[in-house]
Amino acid sequence: MFEAAELGHTVDKETYRKRVPALREALLDAQYDLGQTRRSSVLFLFTGVKASGKTETIQRLLEWMDPRFIDTHARQEPTQEERERPPMWRYWRALPPKGRIGIFLGHWYTDPLWARVTGELGDAAFEKRIAEINRFERMLSDEDVIVVKFYLHVTKKQQRKQLDRLAANPRTAWRVTKEDWETLSLYDQAEEVGEHLVRVTSAPHAPWLVIEGADARYRDLAVGETVLEILRHALEKRPRRPPAPRPRTRVPPMDERTVLSELDLSQKMSESLYTRELEKWQGRLALLSREKKFRKRSLVALFEGNDAAGKGGTIRRVARALDPRLYNIVPIAAPSDEEKAHPYLWRFWRRLPGLGHFTVFDRSWYGRVLVERVEALCPEADWWRAYSEINDFEAELVEHGVVVAKFWLAISREEQLRRFKERERTAYKRFKITPEDWRNRKRWEAYSEAVCMMVERTSTETSRWTLVEAEDKYFGRVKVLRTLCARLEEKL
Amino acid sequence: MFEAAELGHTVDKETYRKRVPALREALLDAQYDLGQTRRSSVLFLFTGVKASGKTETIQRLLEWMDPRFIDTHARQEPTQEERERPPMWRYWRALPPKGRIGIFLGHWYTDPLWARVTGELGDAAFEKRIAEINRFERMLSDEDVIVVKFYLHVTKKQQRKQLDRLAANPRTAWRVTKEDWETLSLYDQAEEVGEHLVRVTSAPHAPWLVIEGADARYRDLAVGETVLEILRHALEKRPRRPPAPRPRTRVPPMDERTVLSELDLSQKMSESLYTRELEKWQGRLALLSREKKFRKRSLVALFEGNDAAGKGGTIRRVARALDPRLYNIVPIAAPSDEEKAHPYLWRFWRRLPGLGHFTVFDRSWYGRVLVERVEALCPEADWWRAYSEINDFEAELVEHGVVVAKFWLAISREEQLRRFKERERTAYKRFKITPEDWRNRKRWEAYSEAVCMMVERTSTETSRWTLVEAEDKYFGRVKVLRTLCARLEEKL
Numbered sequence: 001m002f003e004a005a006e007l008g009h010t011v012d013k014e015t016y017r018k019r020v021p022a023l024r025e026a027l028l029d030a031q032y033d034l035g036q037t038r039r040s041s042v043l044f045l046f047t048g049v050k051a052s053g054k055t056e057t058i059q060r061l062l063e064w065m066d067p068r069f070i071d072t073h074a075r076q077e078p079t080q081e082e083r084e085r086p087p088m089w090r091y092w093r094a095l096p097p098k099g100r101i102g103i104f105l106g107h108w109y110t111d112p113l114w115a116r117v118t119g120e121l122g123d124a125a126f127e128k129r130i131a132e133i134n135r136f137e138r139m140l141s142d143e144d145v146i147v148v149k150f151y152l153h154v155t156k157k158q159q160r161k162q163l164d165r166l167a168a169n170p171r172t173a174w175r176v177t178k179e180d181w182e183t184l185s186l187y188d189q190a191e192e193v194g195e196h197l198v199r200v201t202s203a204p205h206a207p208w209l210v211i212e213g214a215d216a217r218y219r220d221l222a223v224g225e226t227v228l229e230i231l232r233h234a235l236e237k238r239p240r241r242p243p244a245p246r247p248r249t250r251v252p253p254m255d256e257r258t259v260l261s262e263l264d265l266s267q268k269m270s271e272s273l274y275t276r277e278l279e280k281w282q283g284r285l286a287l288l289s290r291e292k293k294f295r296k297r298s299l300v301a302l303f304e305g306n307d308a309a310g311k312g313g314t315i316r317r318v319a320r321a322l323d324p325r326l327y328n329i330v331p332i333a334a335p336s337d338e339e340k341a342h343p344y345l346w347r348f349w350r351r352l353p354g355l356g357h358f359t360v361f362d363r364s365w366y367g368r369v370l371v372e373r374v375e376a377l378c379p380e381a382d383w384w385r386a387y388s389e390i391n392d393f394e395a396e397l398v399e400h401g402v403v404v405a406k407f408w409l410a411i412s413r414e415e416q417l418r419r420f421k422e423r424e425r426t427a428y429k430r431f432k433i434t435p436e437d438w439r440n441r442k443r444w445e446a447y448s449e450a451v452c453m454m455v456e457r458t459s460t461e462t463s464r465w466t467l468v469e470a471e472d473k474y475f476g477r478v479k480v481l482r483t484l485c486a487r488l489e490e491k492l
Numbered sequence: 493m494f495e496a497a498e499l500g501h502t503v504d505k506e507t508y509r510k511r512v513p514a515l516r517e518a519l520l521d522a523q524y525d526l527g528q529t530r531r532s533s534v535l536f537l538f539t540g541v542k543a544s545g546k547t548e549t550i551q552r553l554l555e556w557m558d559p560r561f562i563d564t565h566a567r568q569e570p571t572q573e574e575r576e577r578p579p580m581w582r583y584w585r586a587l588p589p590k591g592r593i594g595i596f597l598g599h600w601y602t603d604p605l606w607a608r609v610t611g612e613l614g615d616a617a618f619e620k621r622i623a624e625i626n627r628f629e630r631m632l633s634d635e636d637v638i639v640v641k642f643y644l645h646v647t648k649k650q651q652r653k654q655l656d657r658l659a660a661n662p663r664t665a666w667r668v669t670k671e672d673w674e675t676l677s678l679y680d681q682a683e684e685v686g687e688h689l690v691r692v693t694s695a696p697h698a699p700w701l702v703i704e705g706a707d708a709r710y711r712d713l714a715v716g717e718t719v720l721e722i723l724r725h726a727l728e729k730r731p732r733r734p735p736a737p738r739p740r741t742r743v744p745p746m747d748e749r750t751v752l753s754e755l756d757l758s759q760k761m762s763e764s765l766y767t768r769e770l771e772k773w774q775g776r777l778a779l780l781s782r783e784k785k786f787r788k789r790s791l792v793a794l795f796e797g798n799d800a801a802g803k804g805g806t807i808r809r810v811a812r813a814l815d816p817r818l819y820n821i822v823p824i825a826a827p828s829d830e831e832k833a834h835p836y837l838w839r840f841w842r843r844l845p846g847l848g849h850f851t852v853f854d855r856s857w858y859g860r861v862l863v864e865r866v867e868a869l870c871p872e873a874d875w876w877r878a879y880s881e882i883n884d885f886e887a888e889l890v891e892h893g894v895v896v897a898k899f900w901l902a903i904s905r906e907e908q909l910r911r912f913k914e915r916e917r918t919a920y921k922r923f924k925i926t927p928e929d930w931r932n933r934k935r936w937e938a939y940s941e942a943v944c945m946m947v948e949r950t951s952t953e954t955s956r957w958t959l960v961e962a963e964d965k966y967f968g969r970v971k972v973l974r975t976l977c978a979r980l981e982e983k984l
Contacts, residue, residue, distance in 0.1 A: 004751050195953040204876040211743060252717045254710055257501055258496070461691065
């Protein structure tokens with residue numbers, strides 16, 4: 001795939017001087033329009049061996065465009081904060097919102113590529129990372145992030161020549177380190193792995209463009225003109241696509257049994273037992289959260305449930321067990337403008353806890369397959385793909401050692417009505433009941449079906465749902481606390 | 493993901509008896525309509541542990557529908573013919589054409605699933621297979637094959653009970669083998685791997701449906717009703733989707749250099765040298781094809797090139813070196829009706845050679861990104877995705893040990909004109925020149941661009957293009973023969 005980038009492309013000084021002014025103007029225009037329309041964000045990744053001109057090209061792009069509206073991310077050792085979270089966290093953080101451009105020199109290919117070249121990563125493990133990356137980039141594309149990947153290619157001879165030249169010039173000699181000379185000997189492996197990578201991660205929605213890196217004028221101009229084409233493409237109005245054809249995927253119900261109908265909501269706990277149990281499990285949770293081993297872990301707990309099922313009260317009982325410096329409660333309501341300008345999961349990624357910390361989500365990413373599905377707030381194709389996206393997301397958390405606990409608090413329709421009425425009667429609870437609650441209640445059946453599908457599709461071997469019988473508040477709260485303790489004990 | 497299939501679903505005799513007649517009639521109707529409209533083919537895969545009722549369910553479906561229009565594929569040891577070809581060959585062979593239904597008990601999940609359960613396949617290697625399967629199923633969906641996957645789930649206790657029951661009945665005891673009892677001890681692993689598999693291979697376009705397997709009436713009815721829904725869905729008219737938004741992915745040309753322009757077409761060979769060289773390389777090829785090691789290999793050579801570039805003549809010179817019992821020449825023209833009813837690559841899969849054999853394709857699967865692209869015979873989205881599909885296909889061949897050689901025979905536009913005119917003048921060559929050739933010639937530039945993109949995107953580290961300077965026929969033919977010998981020597 002590198003043949004076309006070994007033809008000895010060059011651009012002479014004269015041509016370069018003639019073409020650059022128009023290109024710069026067009027780039028600035030396109031960048032401005034992108035910021036105005038905010039239809040998508042555009043992300044350029046750069047890779048290539050040492051001395052293939054990556055840094056120079058990026059500098060040139062930043063010089064030609066308005067760098068205030070470009071988010072760059074250069075490879076460097078991860079910070080303490082970044083190391084405490086799953087590896088993709090740093091890239092999620094750096095994702096440009098709609099209307100902006102991202103230029104990444106350090107990105108999700110950097111580590112696996114290098115680890116594969118040095119042999120640290122085996123063939124099969126590499127393919128596993130590749131598969132994850134492919135899923136991630138498809139998600140980005142579905143979420144209106146345009147991803148284009150530049151592979152700057154130089155031959156072995158050109159690489160050596162370039163390093164020699166940098167080393168010979170006193171002003172640039174500092175840029176060539178001992179490690180750089182060592183990487184020369186890895187050129188053949190790097191080329192082989194690079195070519196393989198380009199093959200298995202090229203997709204129409206996230207293509208690789210291999211560009212000859214030896215001639216600076218050719219390289220800069222070729223990248224610049226390509227960037228311009230891609231920005232212009234990003235500005236085009238695209239008709240909203242009808243959903244992809246997909247087979248219907250509900251087994252028609254044969255009987256009334258569902259994961260919800262089989263819950264025994266009559267389970268109760270007396271007040272005196274509750275008081276003892278609450279104290280017991282809060283105490284155990286407090287101890288667990290202070291365990292030394294937990295300092296190498298973190299916990300994400302999320303709460304979903306019927307309206308008035310008691311999420312708030314339960315979360316307060318959990319929080320009471322914890323050191324306030326170690327937890328965060330994140331209530332999820334409608335997304336902010338900034339959040340809307342990013343892929344759906346971005347707002348959750350940014351709130352992930354560091355090591356030794358708890359994050360409790362009051363409602364969560366499951367909103368997409370619950371309220372957004374039932375209220376038709378997003379197209380069907382979007383919530384359909386969300387099941388796998390969410391599973392991938394949680395698998396990343398679990399793989400990084402995060403303890404994930406997911407609770408659905410279930411009450412009966414009758415109990416909900418009773419609680420709604422009580423809320424209306426009680427002055428200090430009245431703020432809790434809105435016309436929206438009454439409206440949601442009318443869609444009880446649709447919500448129940450969405451919950452069943454959610455449990456079927458996202459209660460996975462890495463991250464299970466706990467369905468909580470919350471008809472009796474005491475019983476429900478204790479079950480939640482007990483489950484949290486069990487989850488932590490399992491992992492510590 | 494199995495929770496909803498452990499609720500103890502049952503269907504009583506009375507309900508079953510009432511529902512079955514209407515279901516059967518509807519299934520037959522839907523099957524008939526599917527055969528009439530021939531819009532897609534529908535493929536049902538079944539998996540589940542031993543005694544989860546897979547065989548019984550399939551028998552029931554075959555009893556309820558018209559088995560003449562169903563292609564079944566049950567797991568069994570591969571035949572000799574199948575072992576000689578890449579593992580996916582047997583499933584390609586069994587793919588139902590549009591209008592028909594496939595029911596597979598043995599399929600691409602069978603081997604990796606079992607190998608993972610027994611531990612024969614490691615975690616990373618398993619993930620690699622999963623990634624390949626995901627790409628394969630996406631391709632099927634893009635090619636109008638609807639894939640739906642049933643996972644019949646029973647608990648450990650139910651499995652044991654079922655095996656006990658089968659063993660106790662003299663009429664069914666033969667069905668329970670010693671190995672079956674042994675698999676009981678693997679239940680936990682099987683469940684874990686199964687649940688993981690369902691998670692990572694569920695996609696909106698190829699979903700898993702987990703169905704409780706213990707109660708036969710429930711199971712049969714649930715599967716039957718689901719099959720009906722899916723058949724009905726397959727019958728719906730779907731609007732042709734506009735192509736997916738994708739970034740433009742050509743680097744704008746900066747100079748005139750391309751992989752084609754850089755060929756030195758002036759290279760020549762004298763007749764006397766040609767005669768000697770031809771003999772030499774034909775002789776070497778003949779020897780190589782008779783080598784013992786080649787009996788564990790096979791060779792696929794494909795020829796593409798400008799019209800009148802001399803593909804036919806070159807292929808004859810290659811063939812002359814080979815034992816006629818050991819090679820096949822496959823000329824590729826417009827697809828047959830049967831071929832059109834299958835995914836694009838099906839017509840090539842079916843012609844793959846067995847061990848020790850050569851297959852020479854005169855034109856090939858690259859038609860999709862050449863003539864079909866340039867003449868707009870297929871939508872843009874289809875030829876775009878073809879690059880990766882072709883790369884995946886060839887990687888499967890190479891991984892299986894097939895030697896793949898790809899030749900592009902290049903001549904200049906002037907030489908083509910000369911040859912066209914000569915063909916018109918020469919009586920015995922006149923059949924070789926058609927109005928279509930003249931028409932294609934007018935699109936020289938478009939074809940050249942398509943060729944350059946093809947080489948850029950499909951000359952991979954596993955399977956390279958050889959560009960052949962064929963302006964001088966002697967030179968071209970010898971280069972082809974020499975390259976073929978080199979490829980074989982590399983691998984033997």
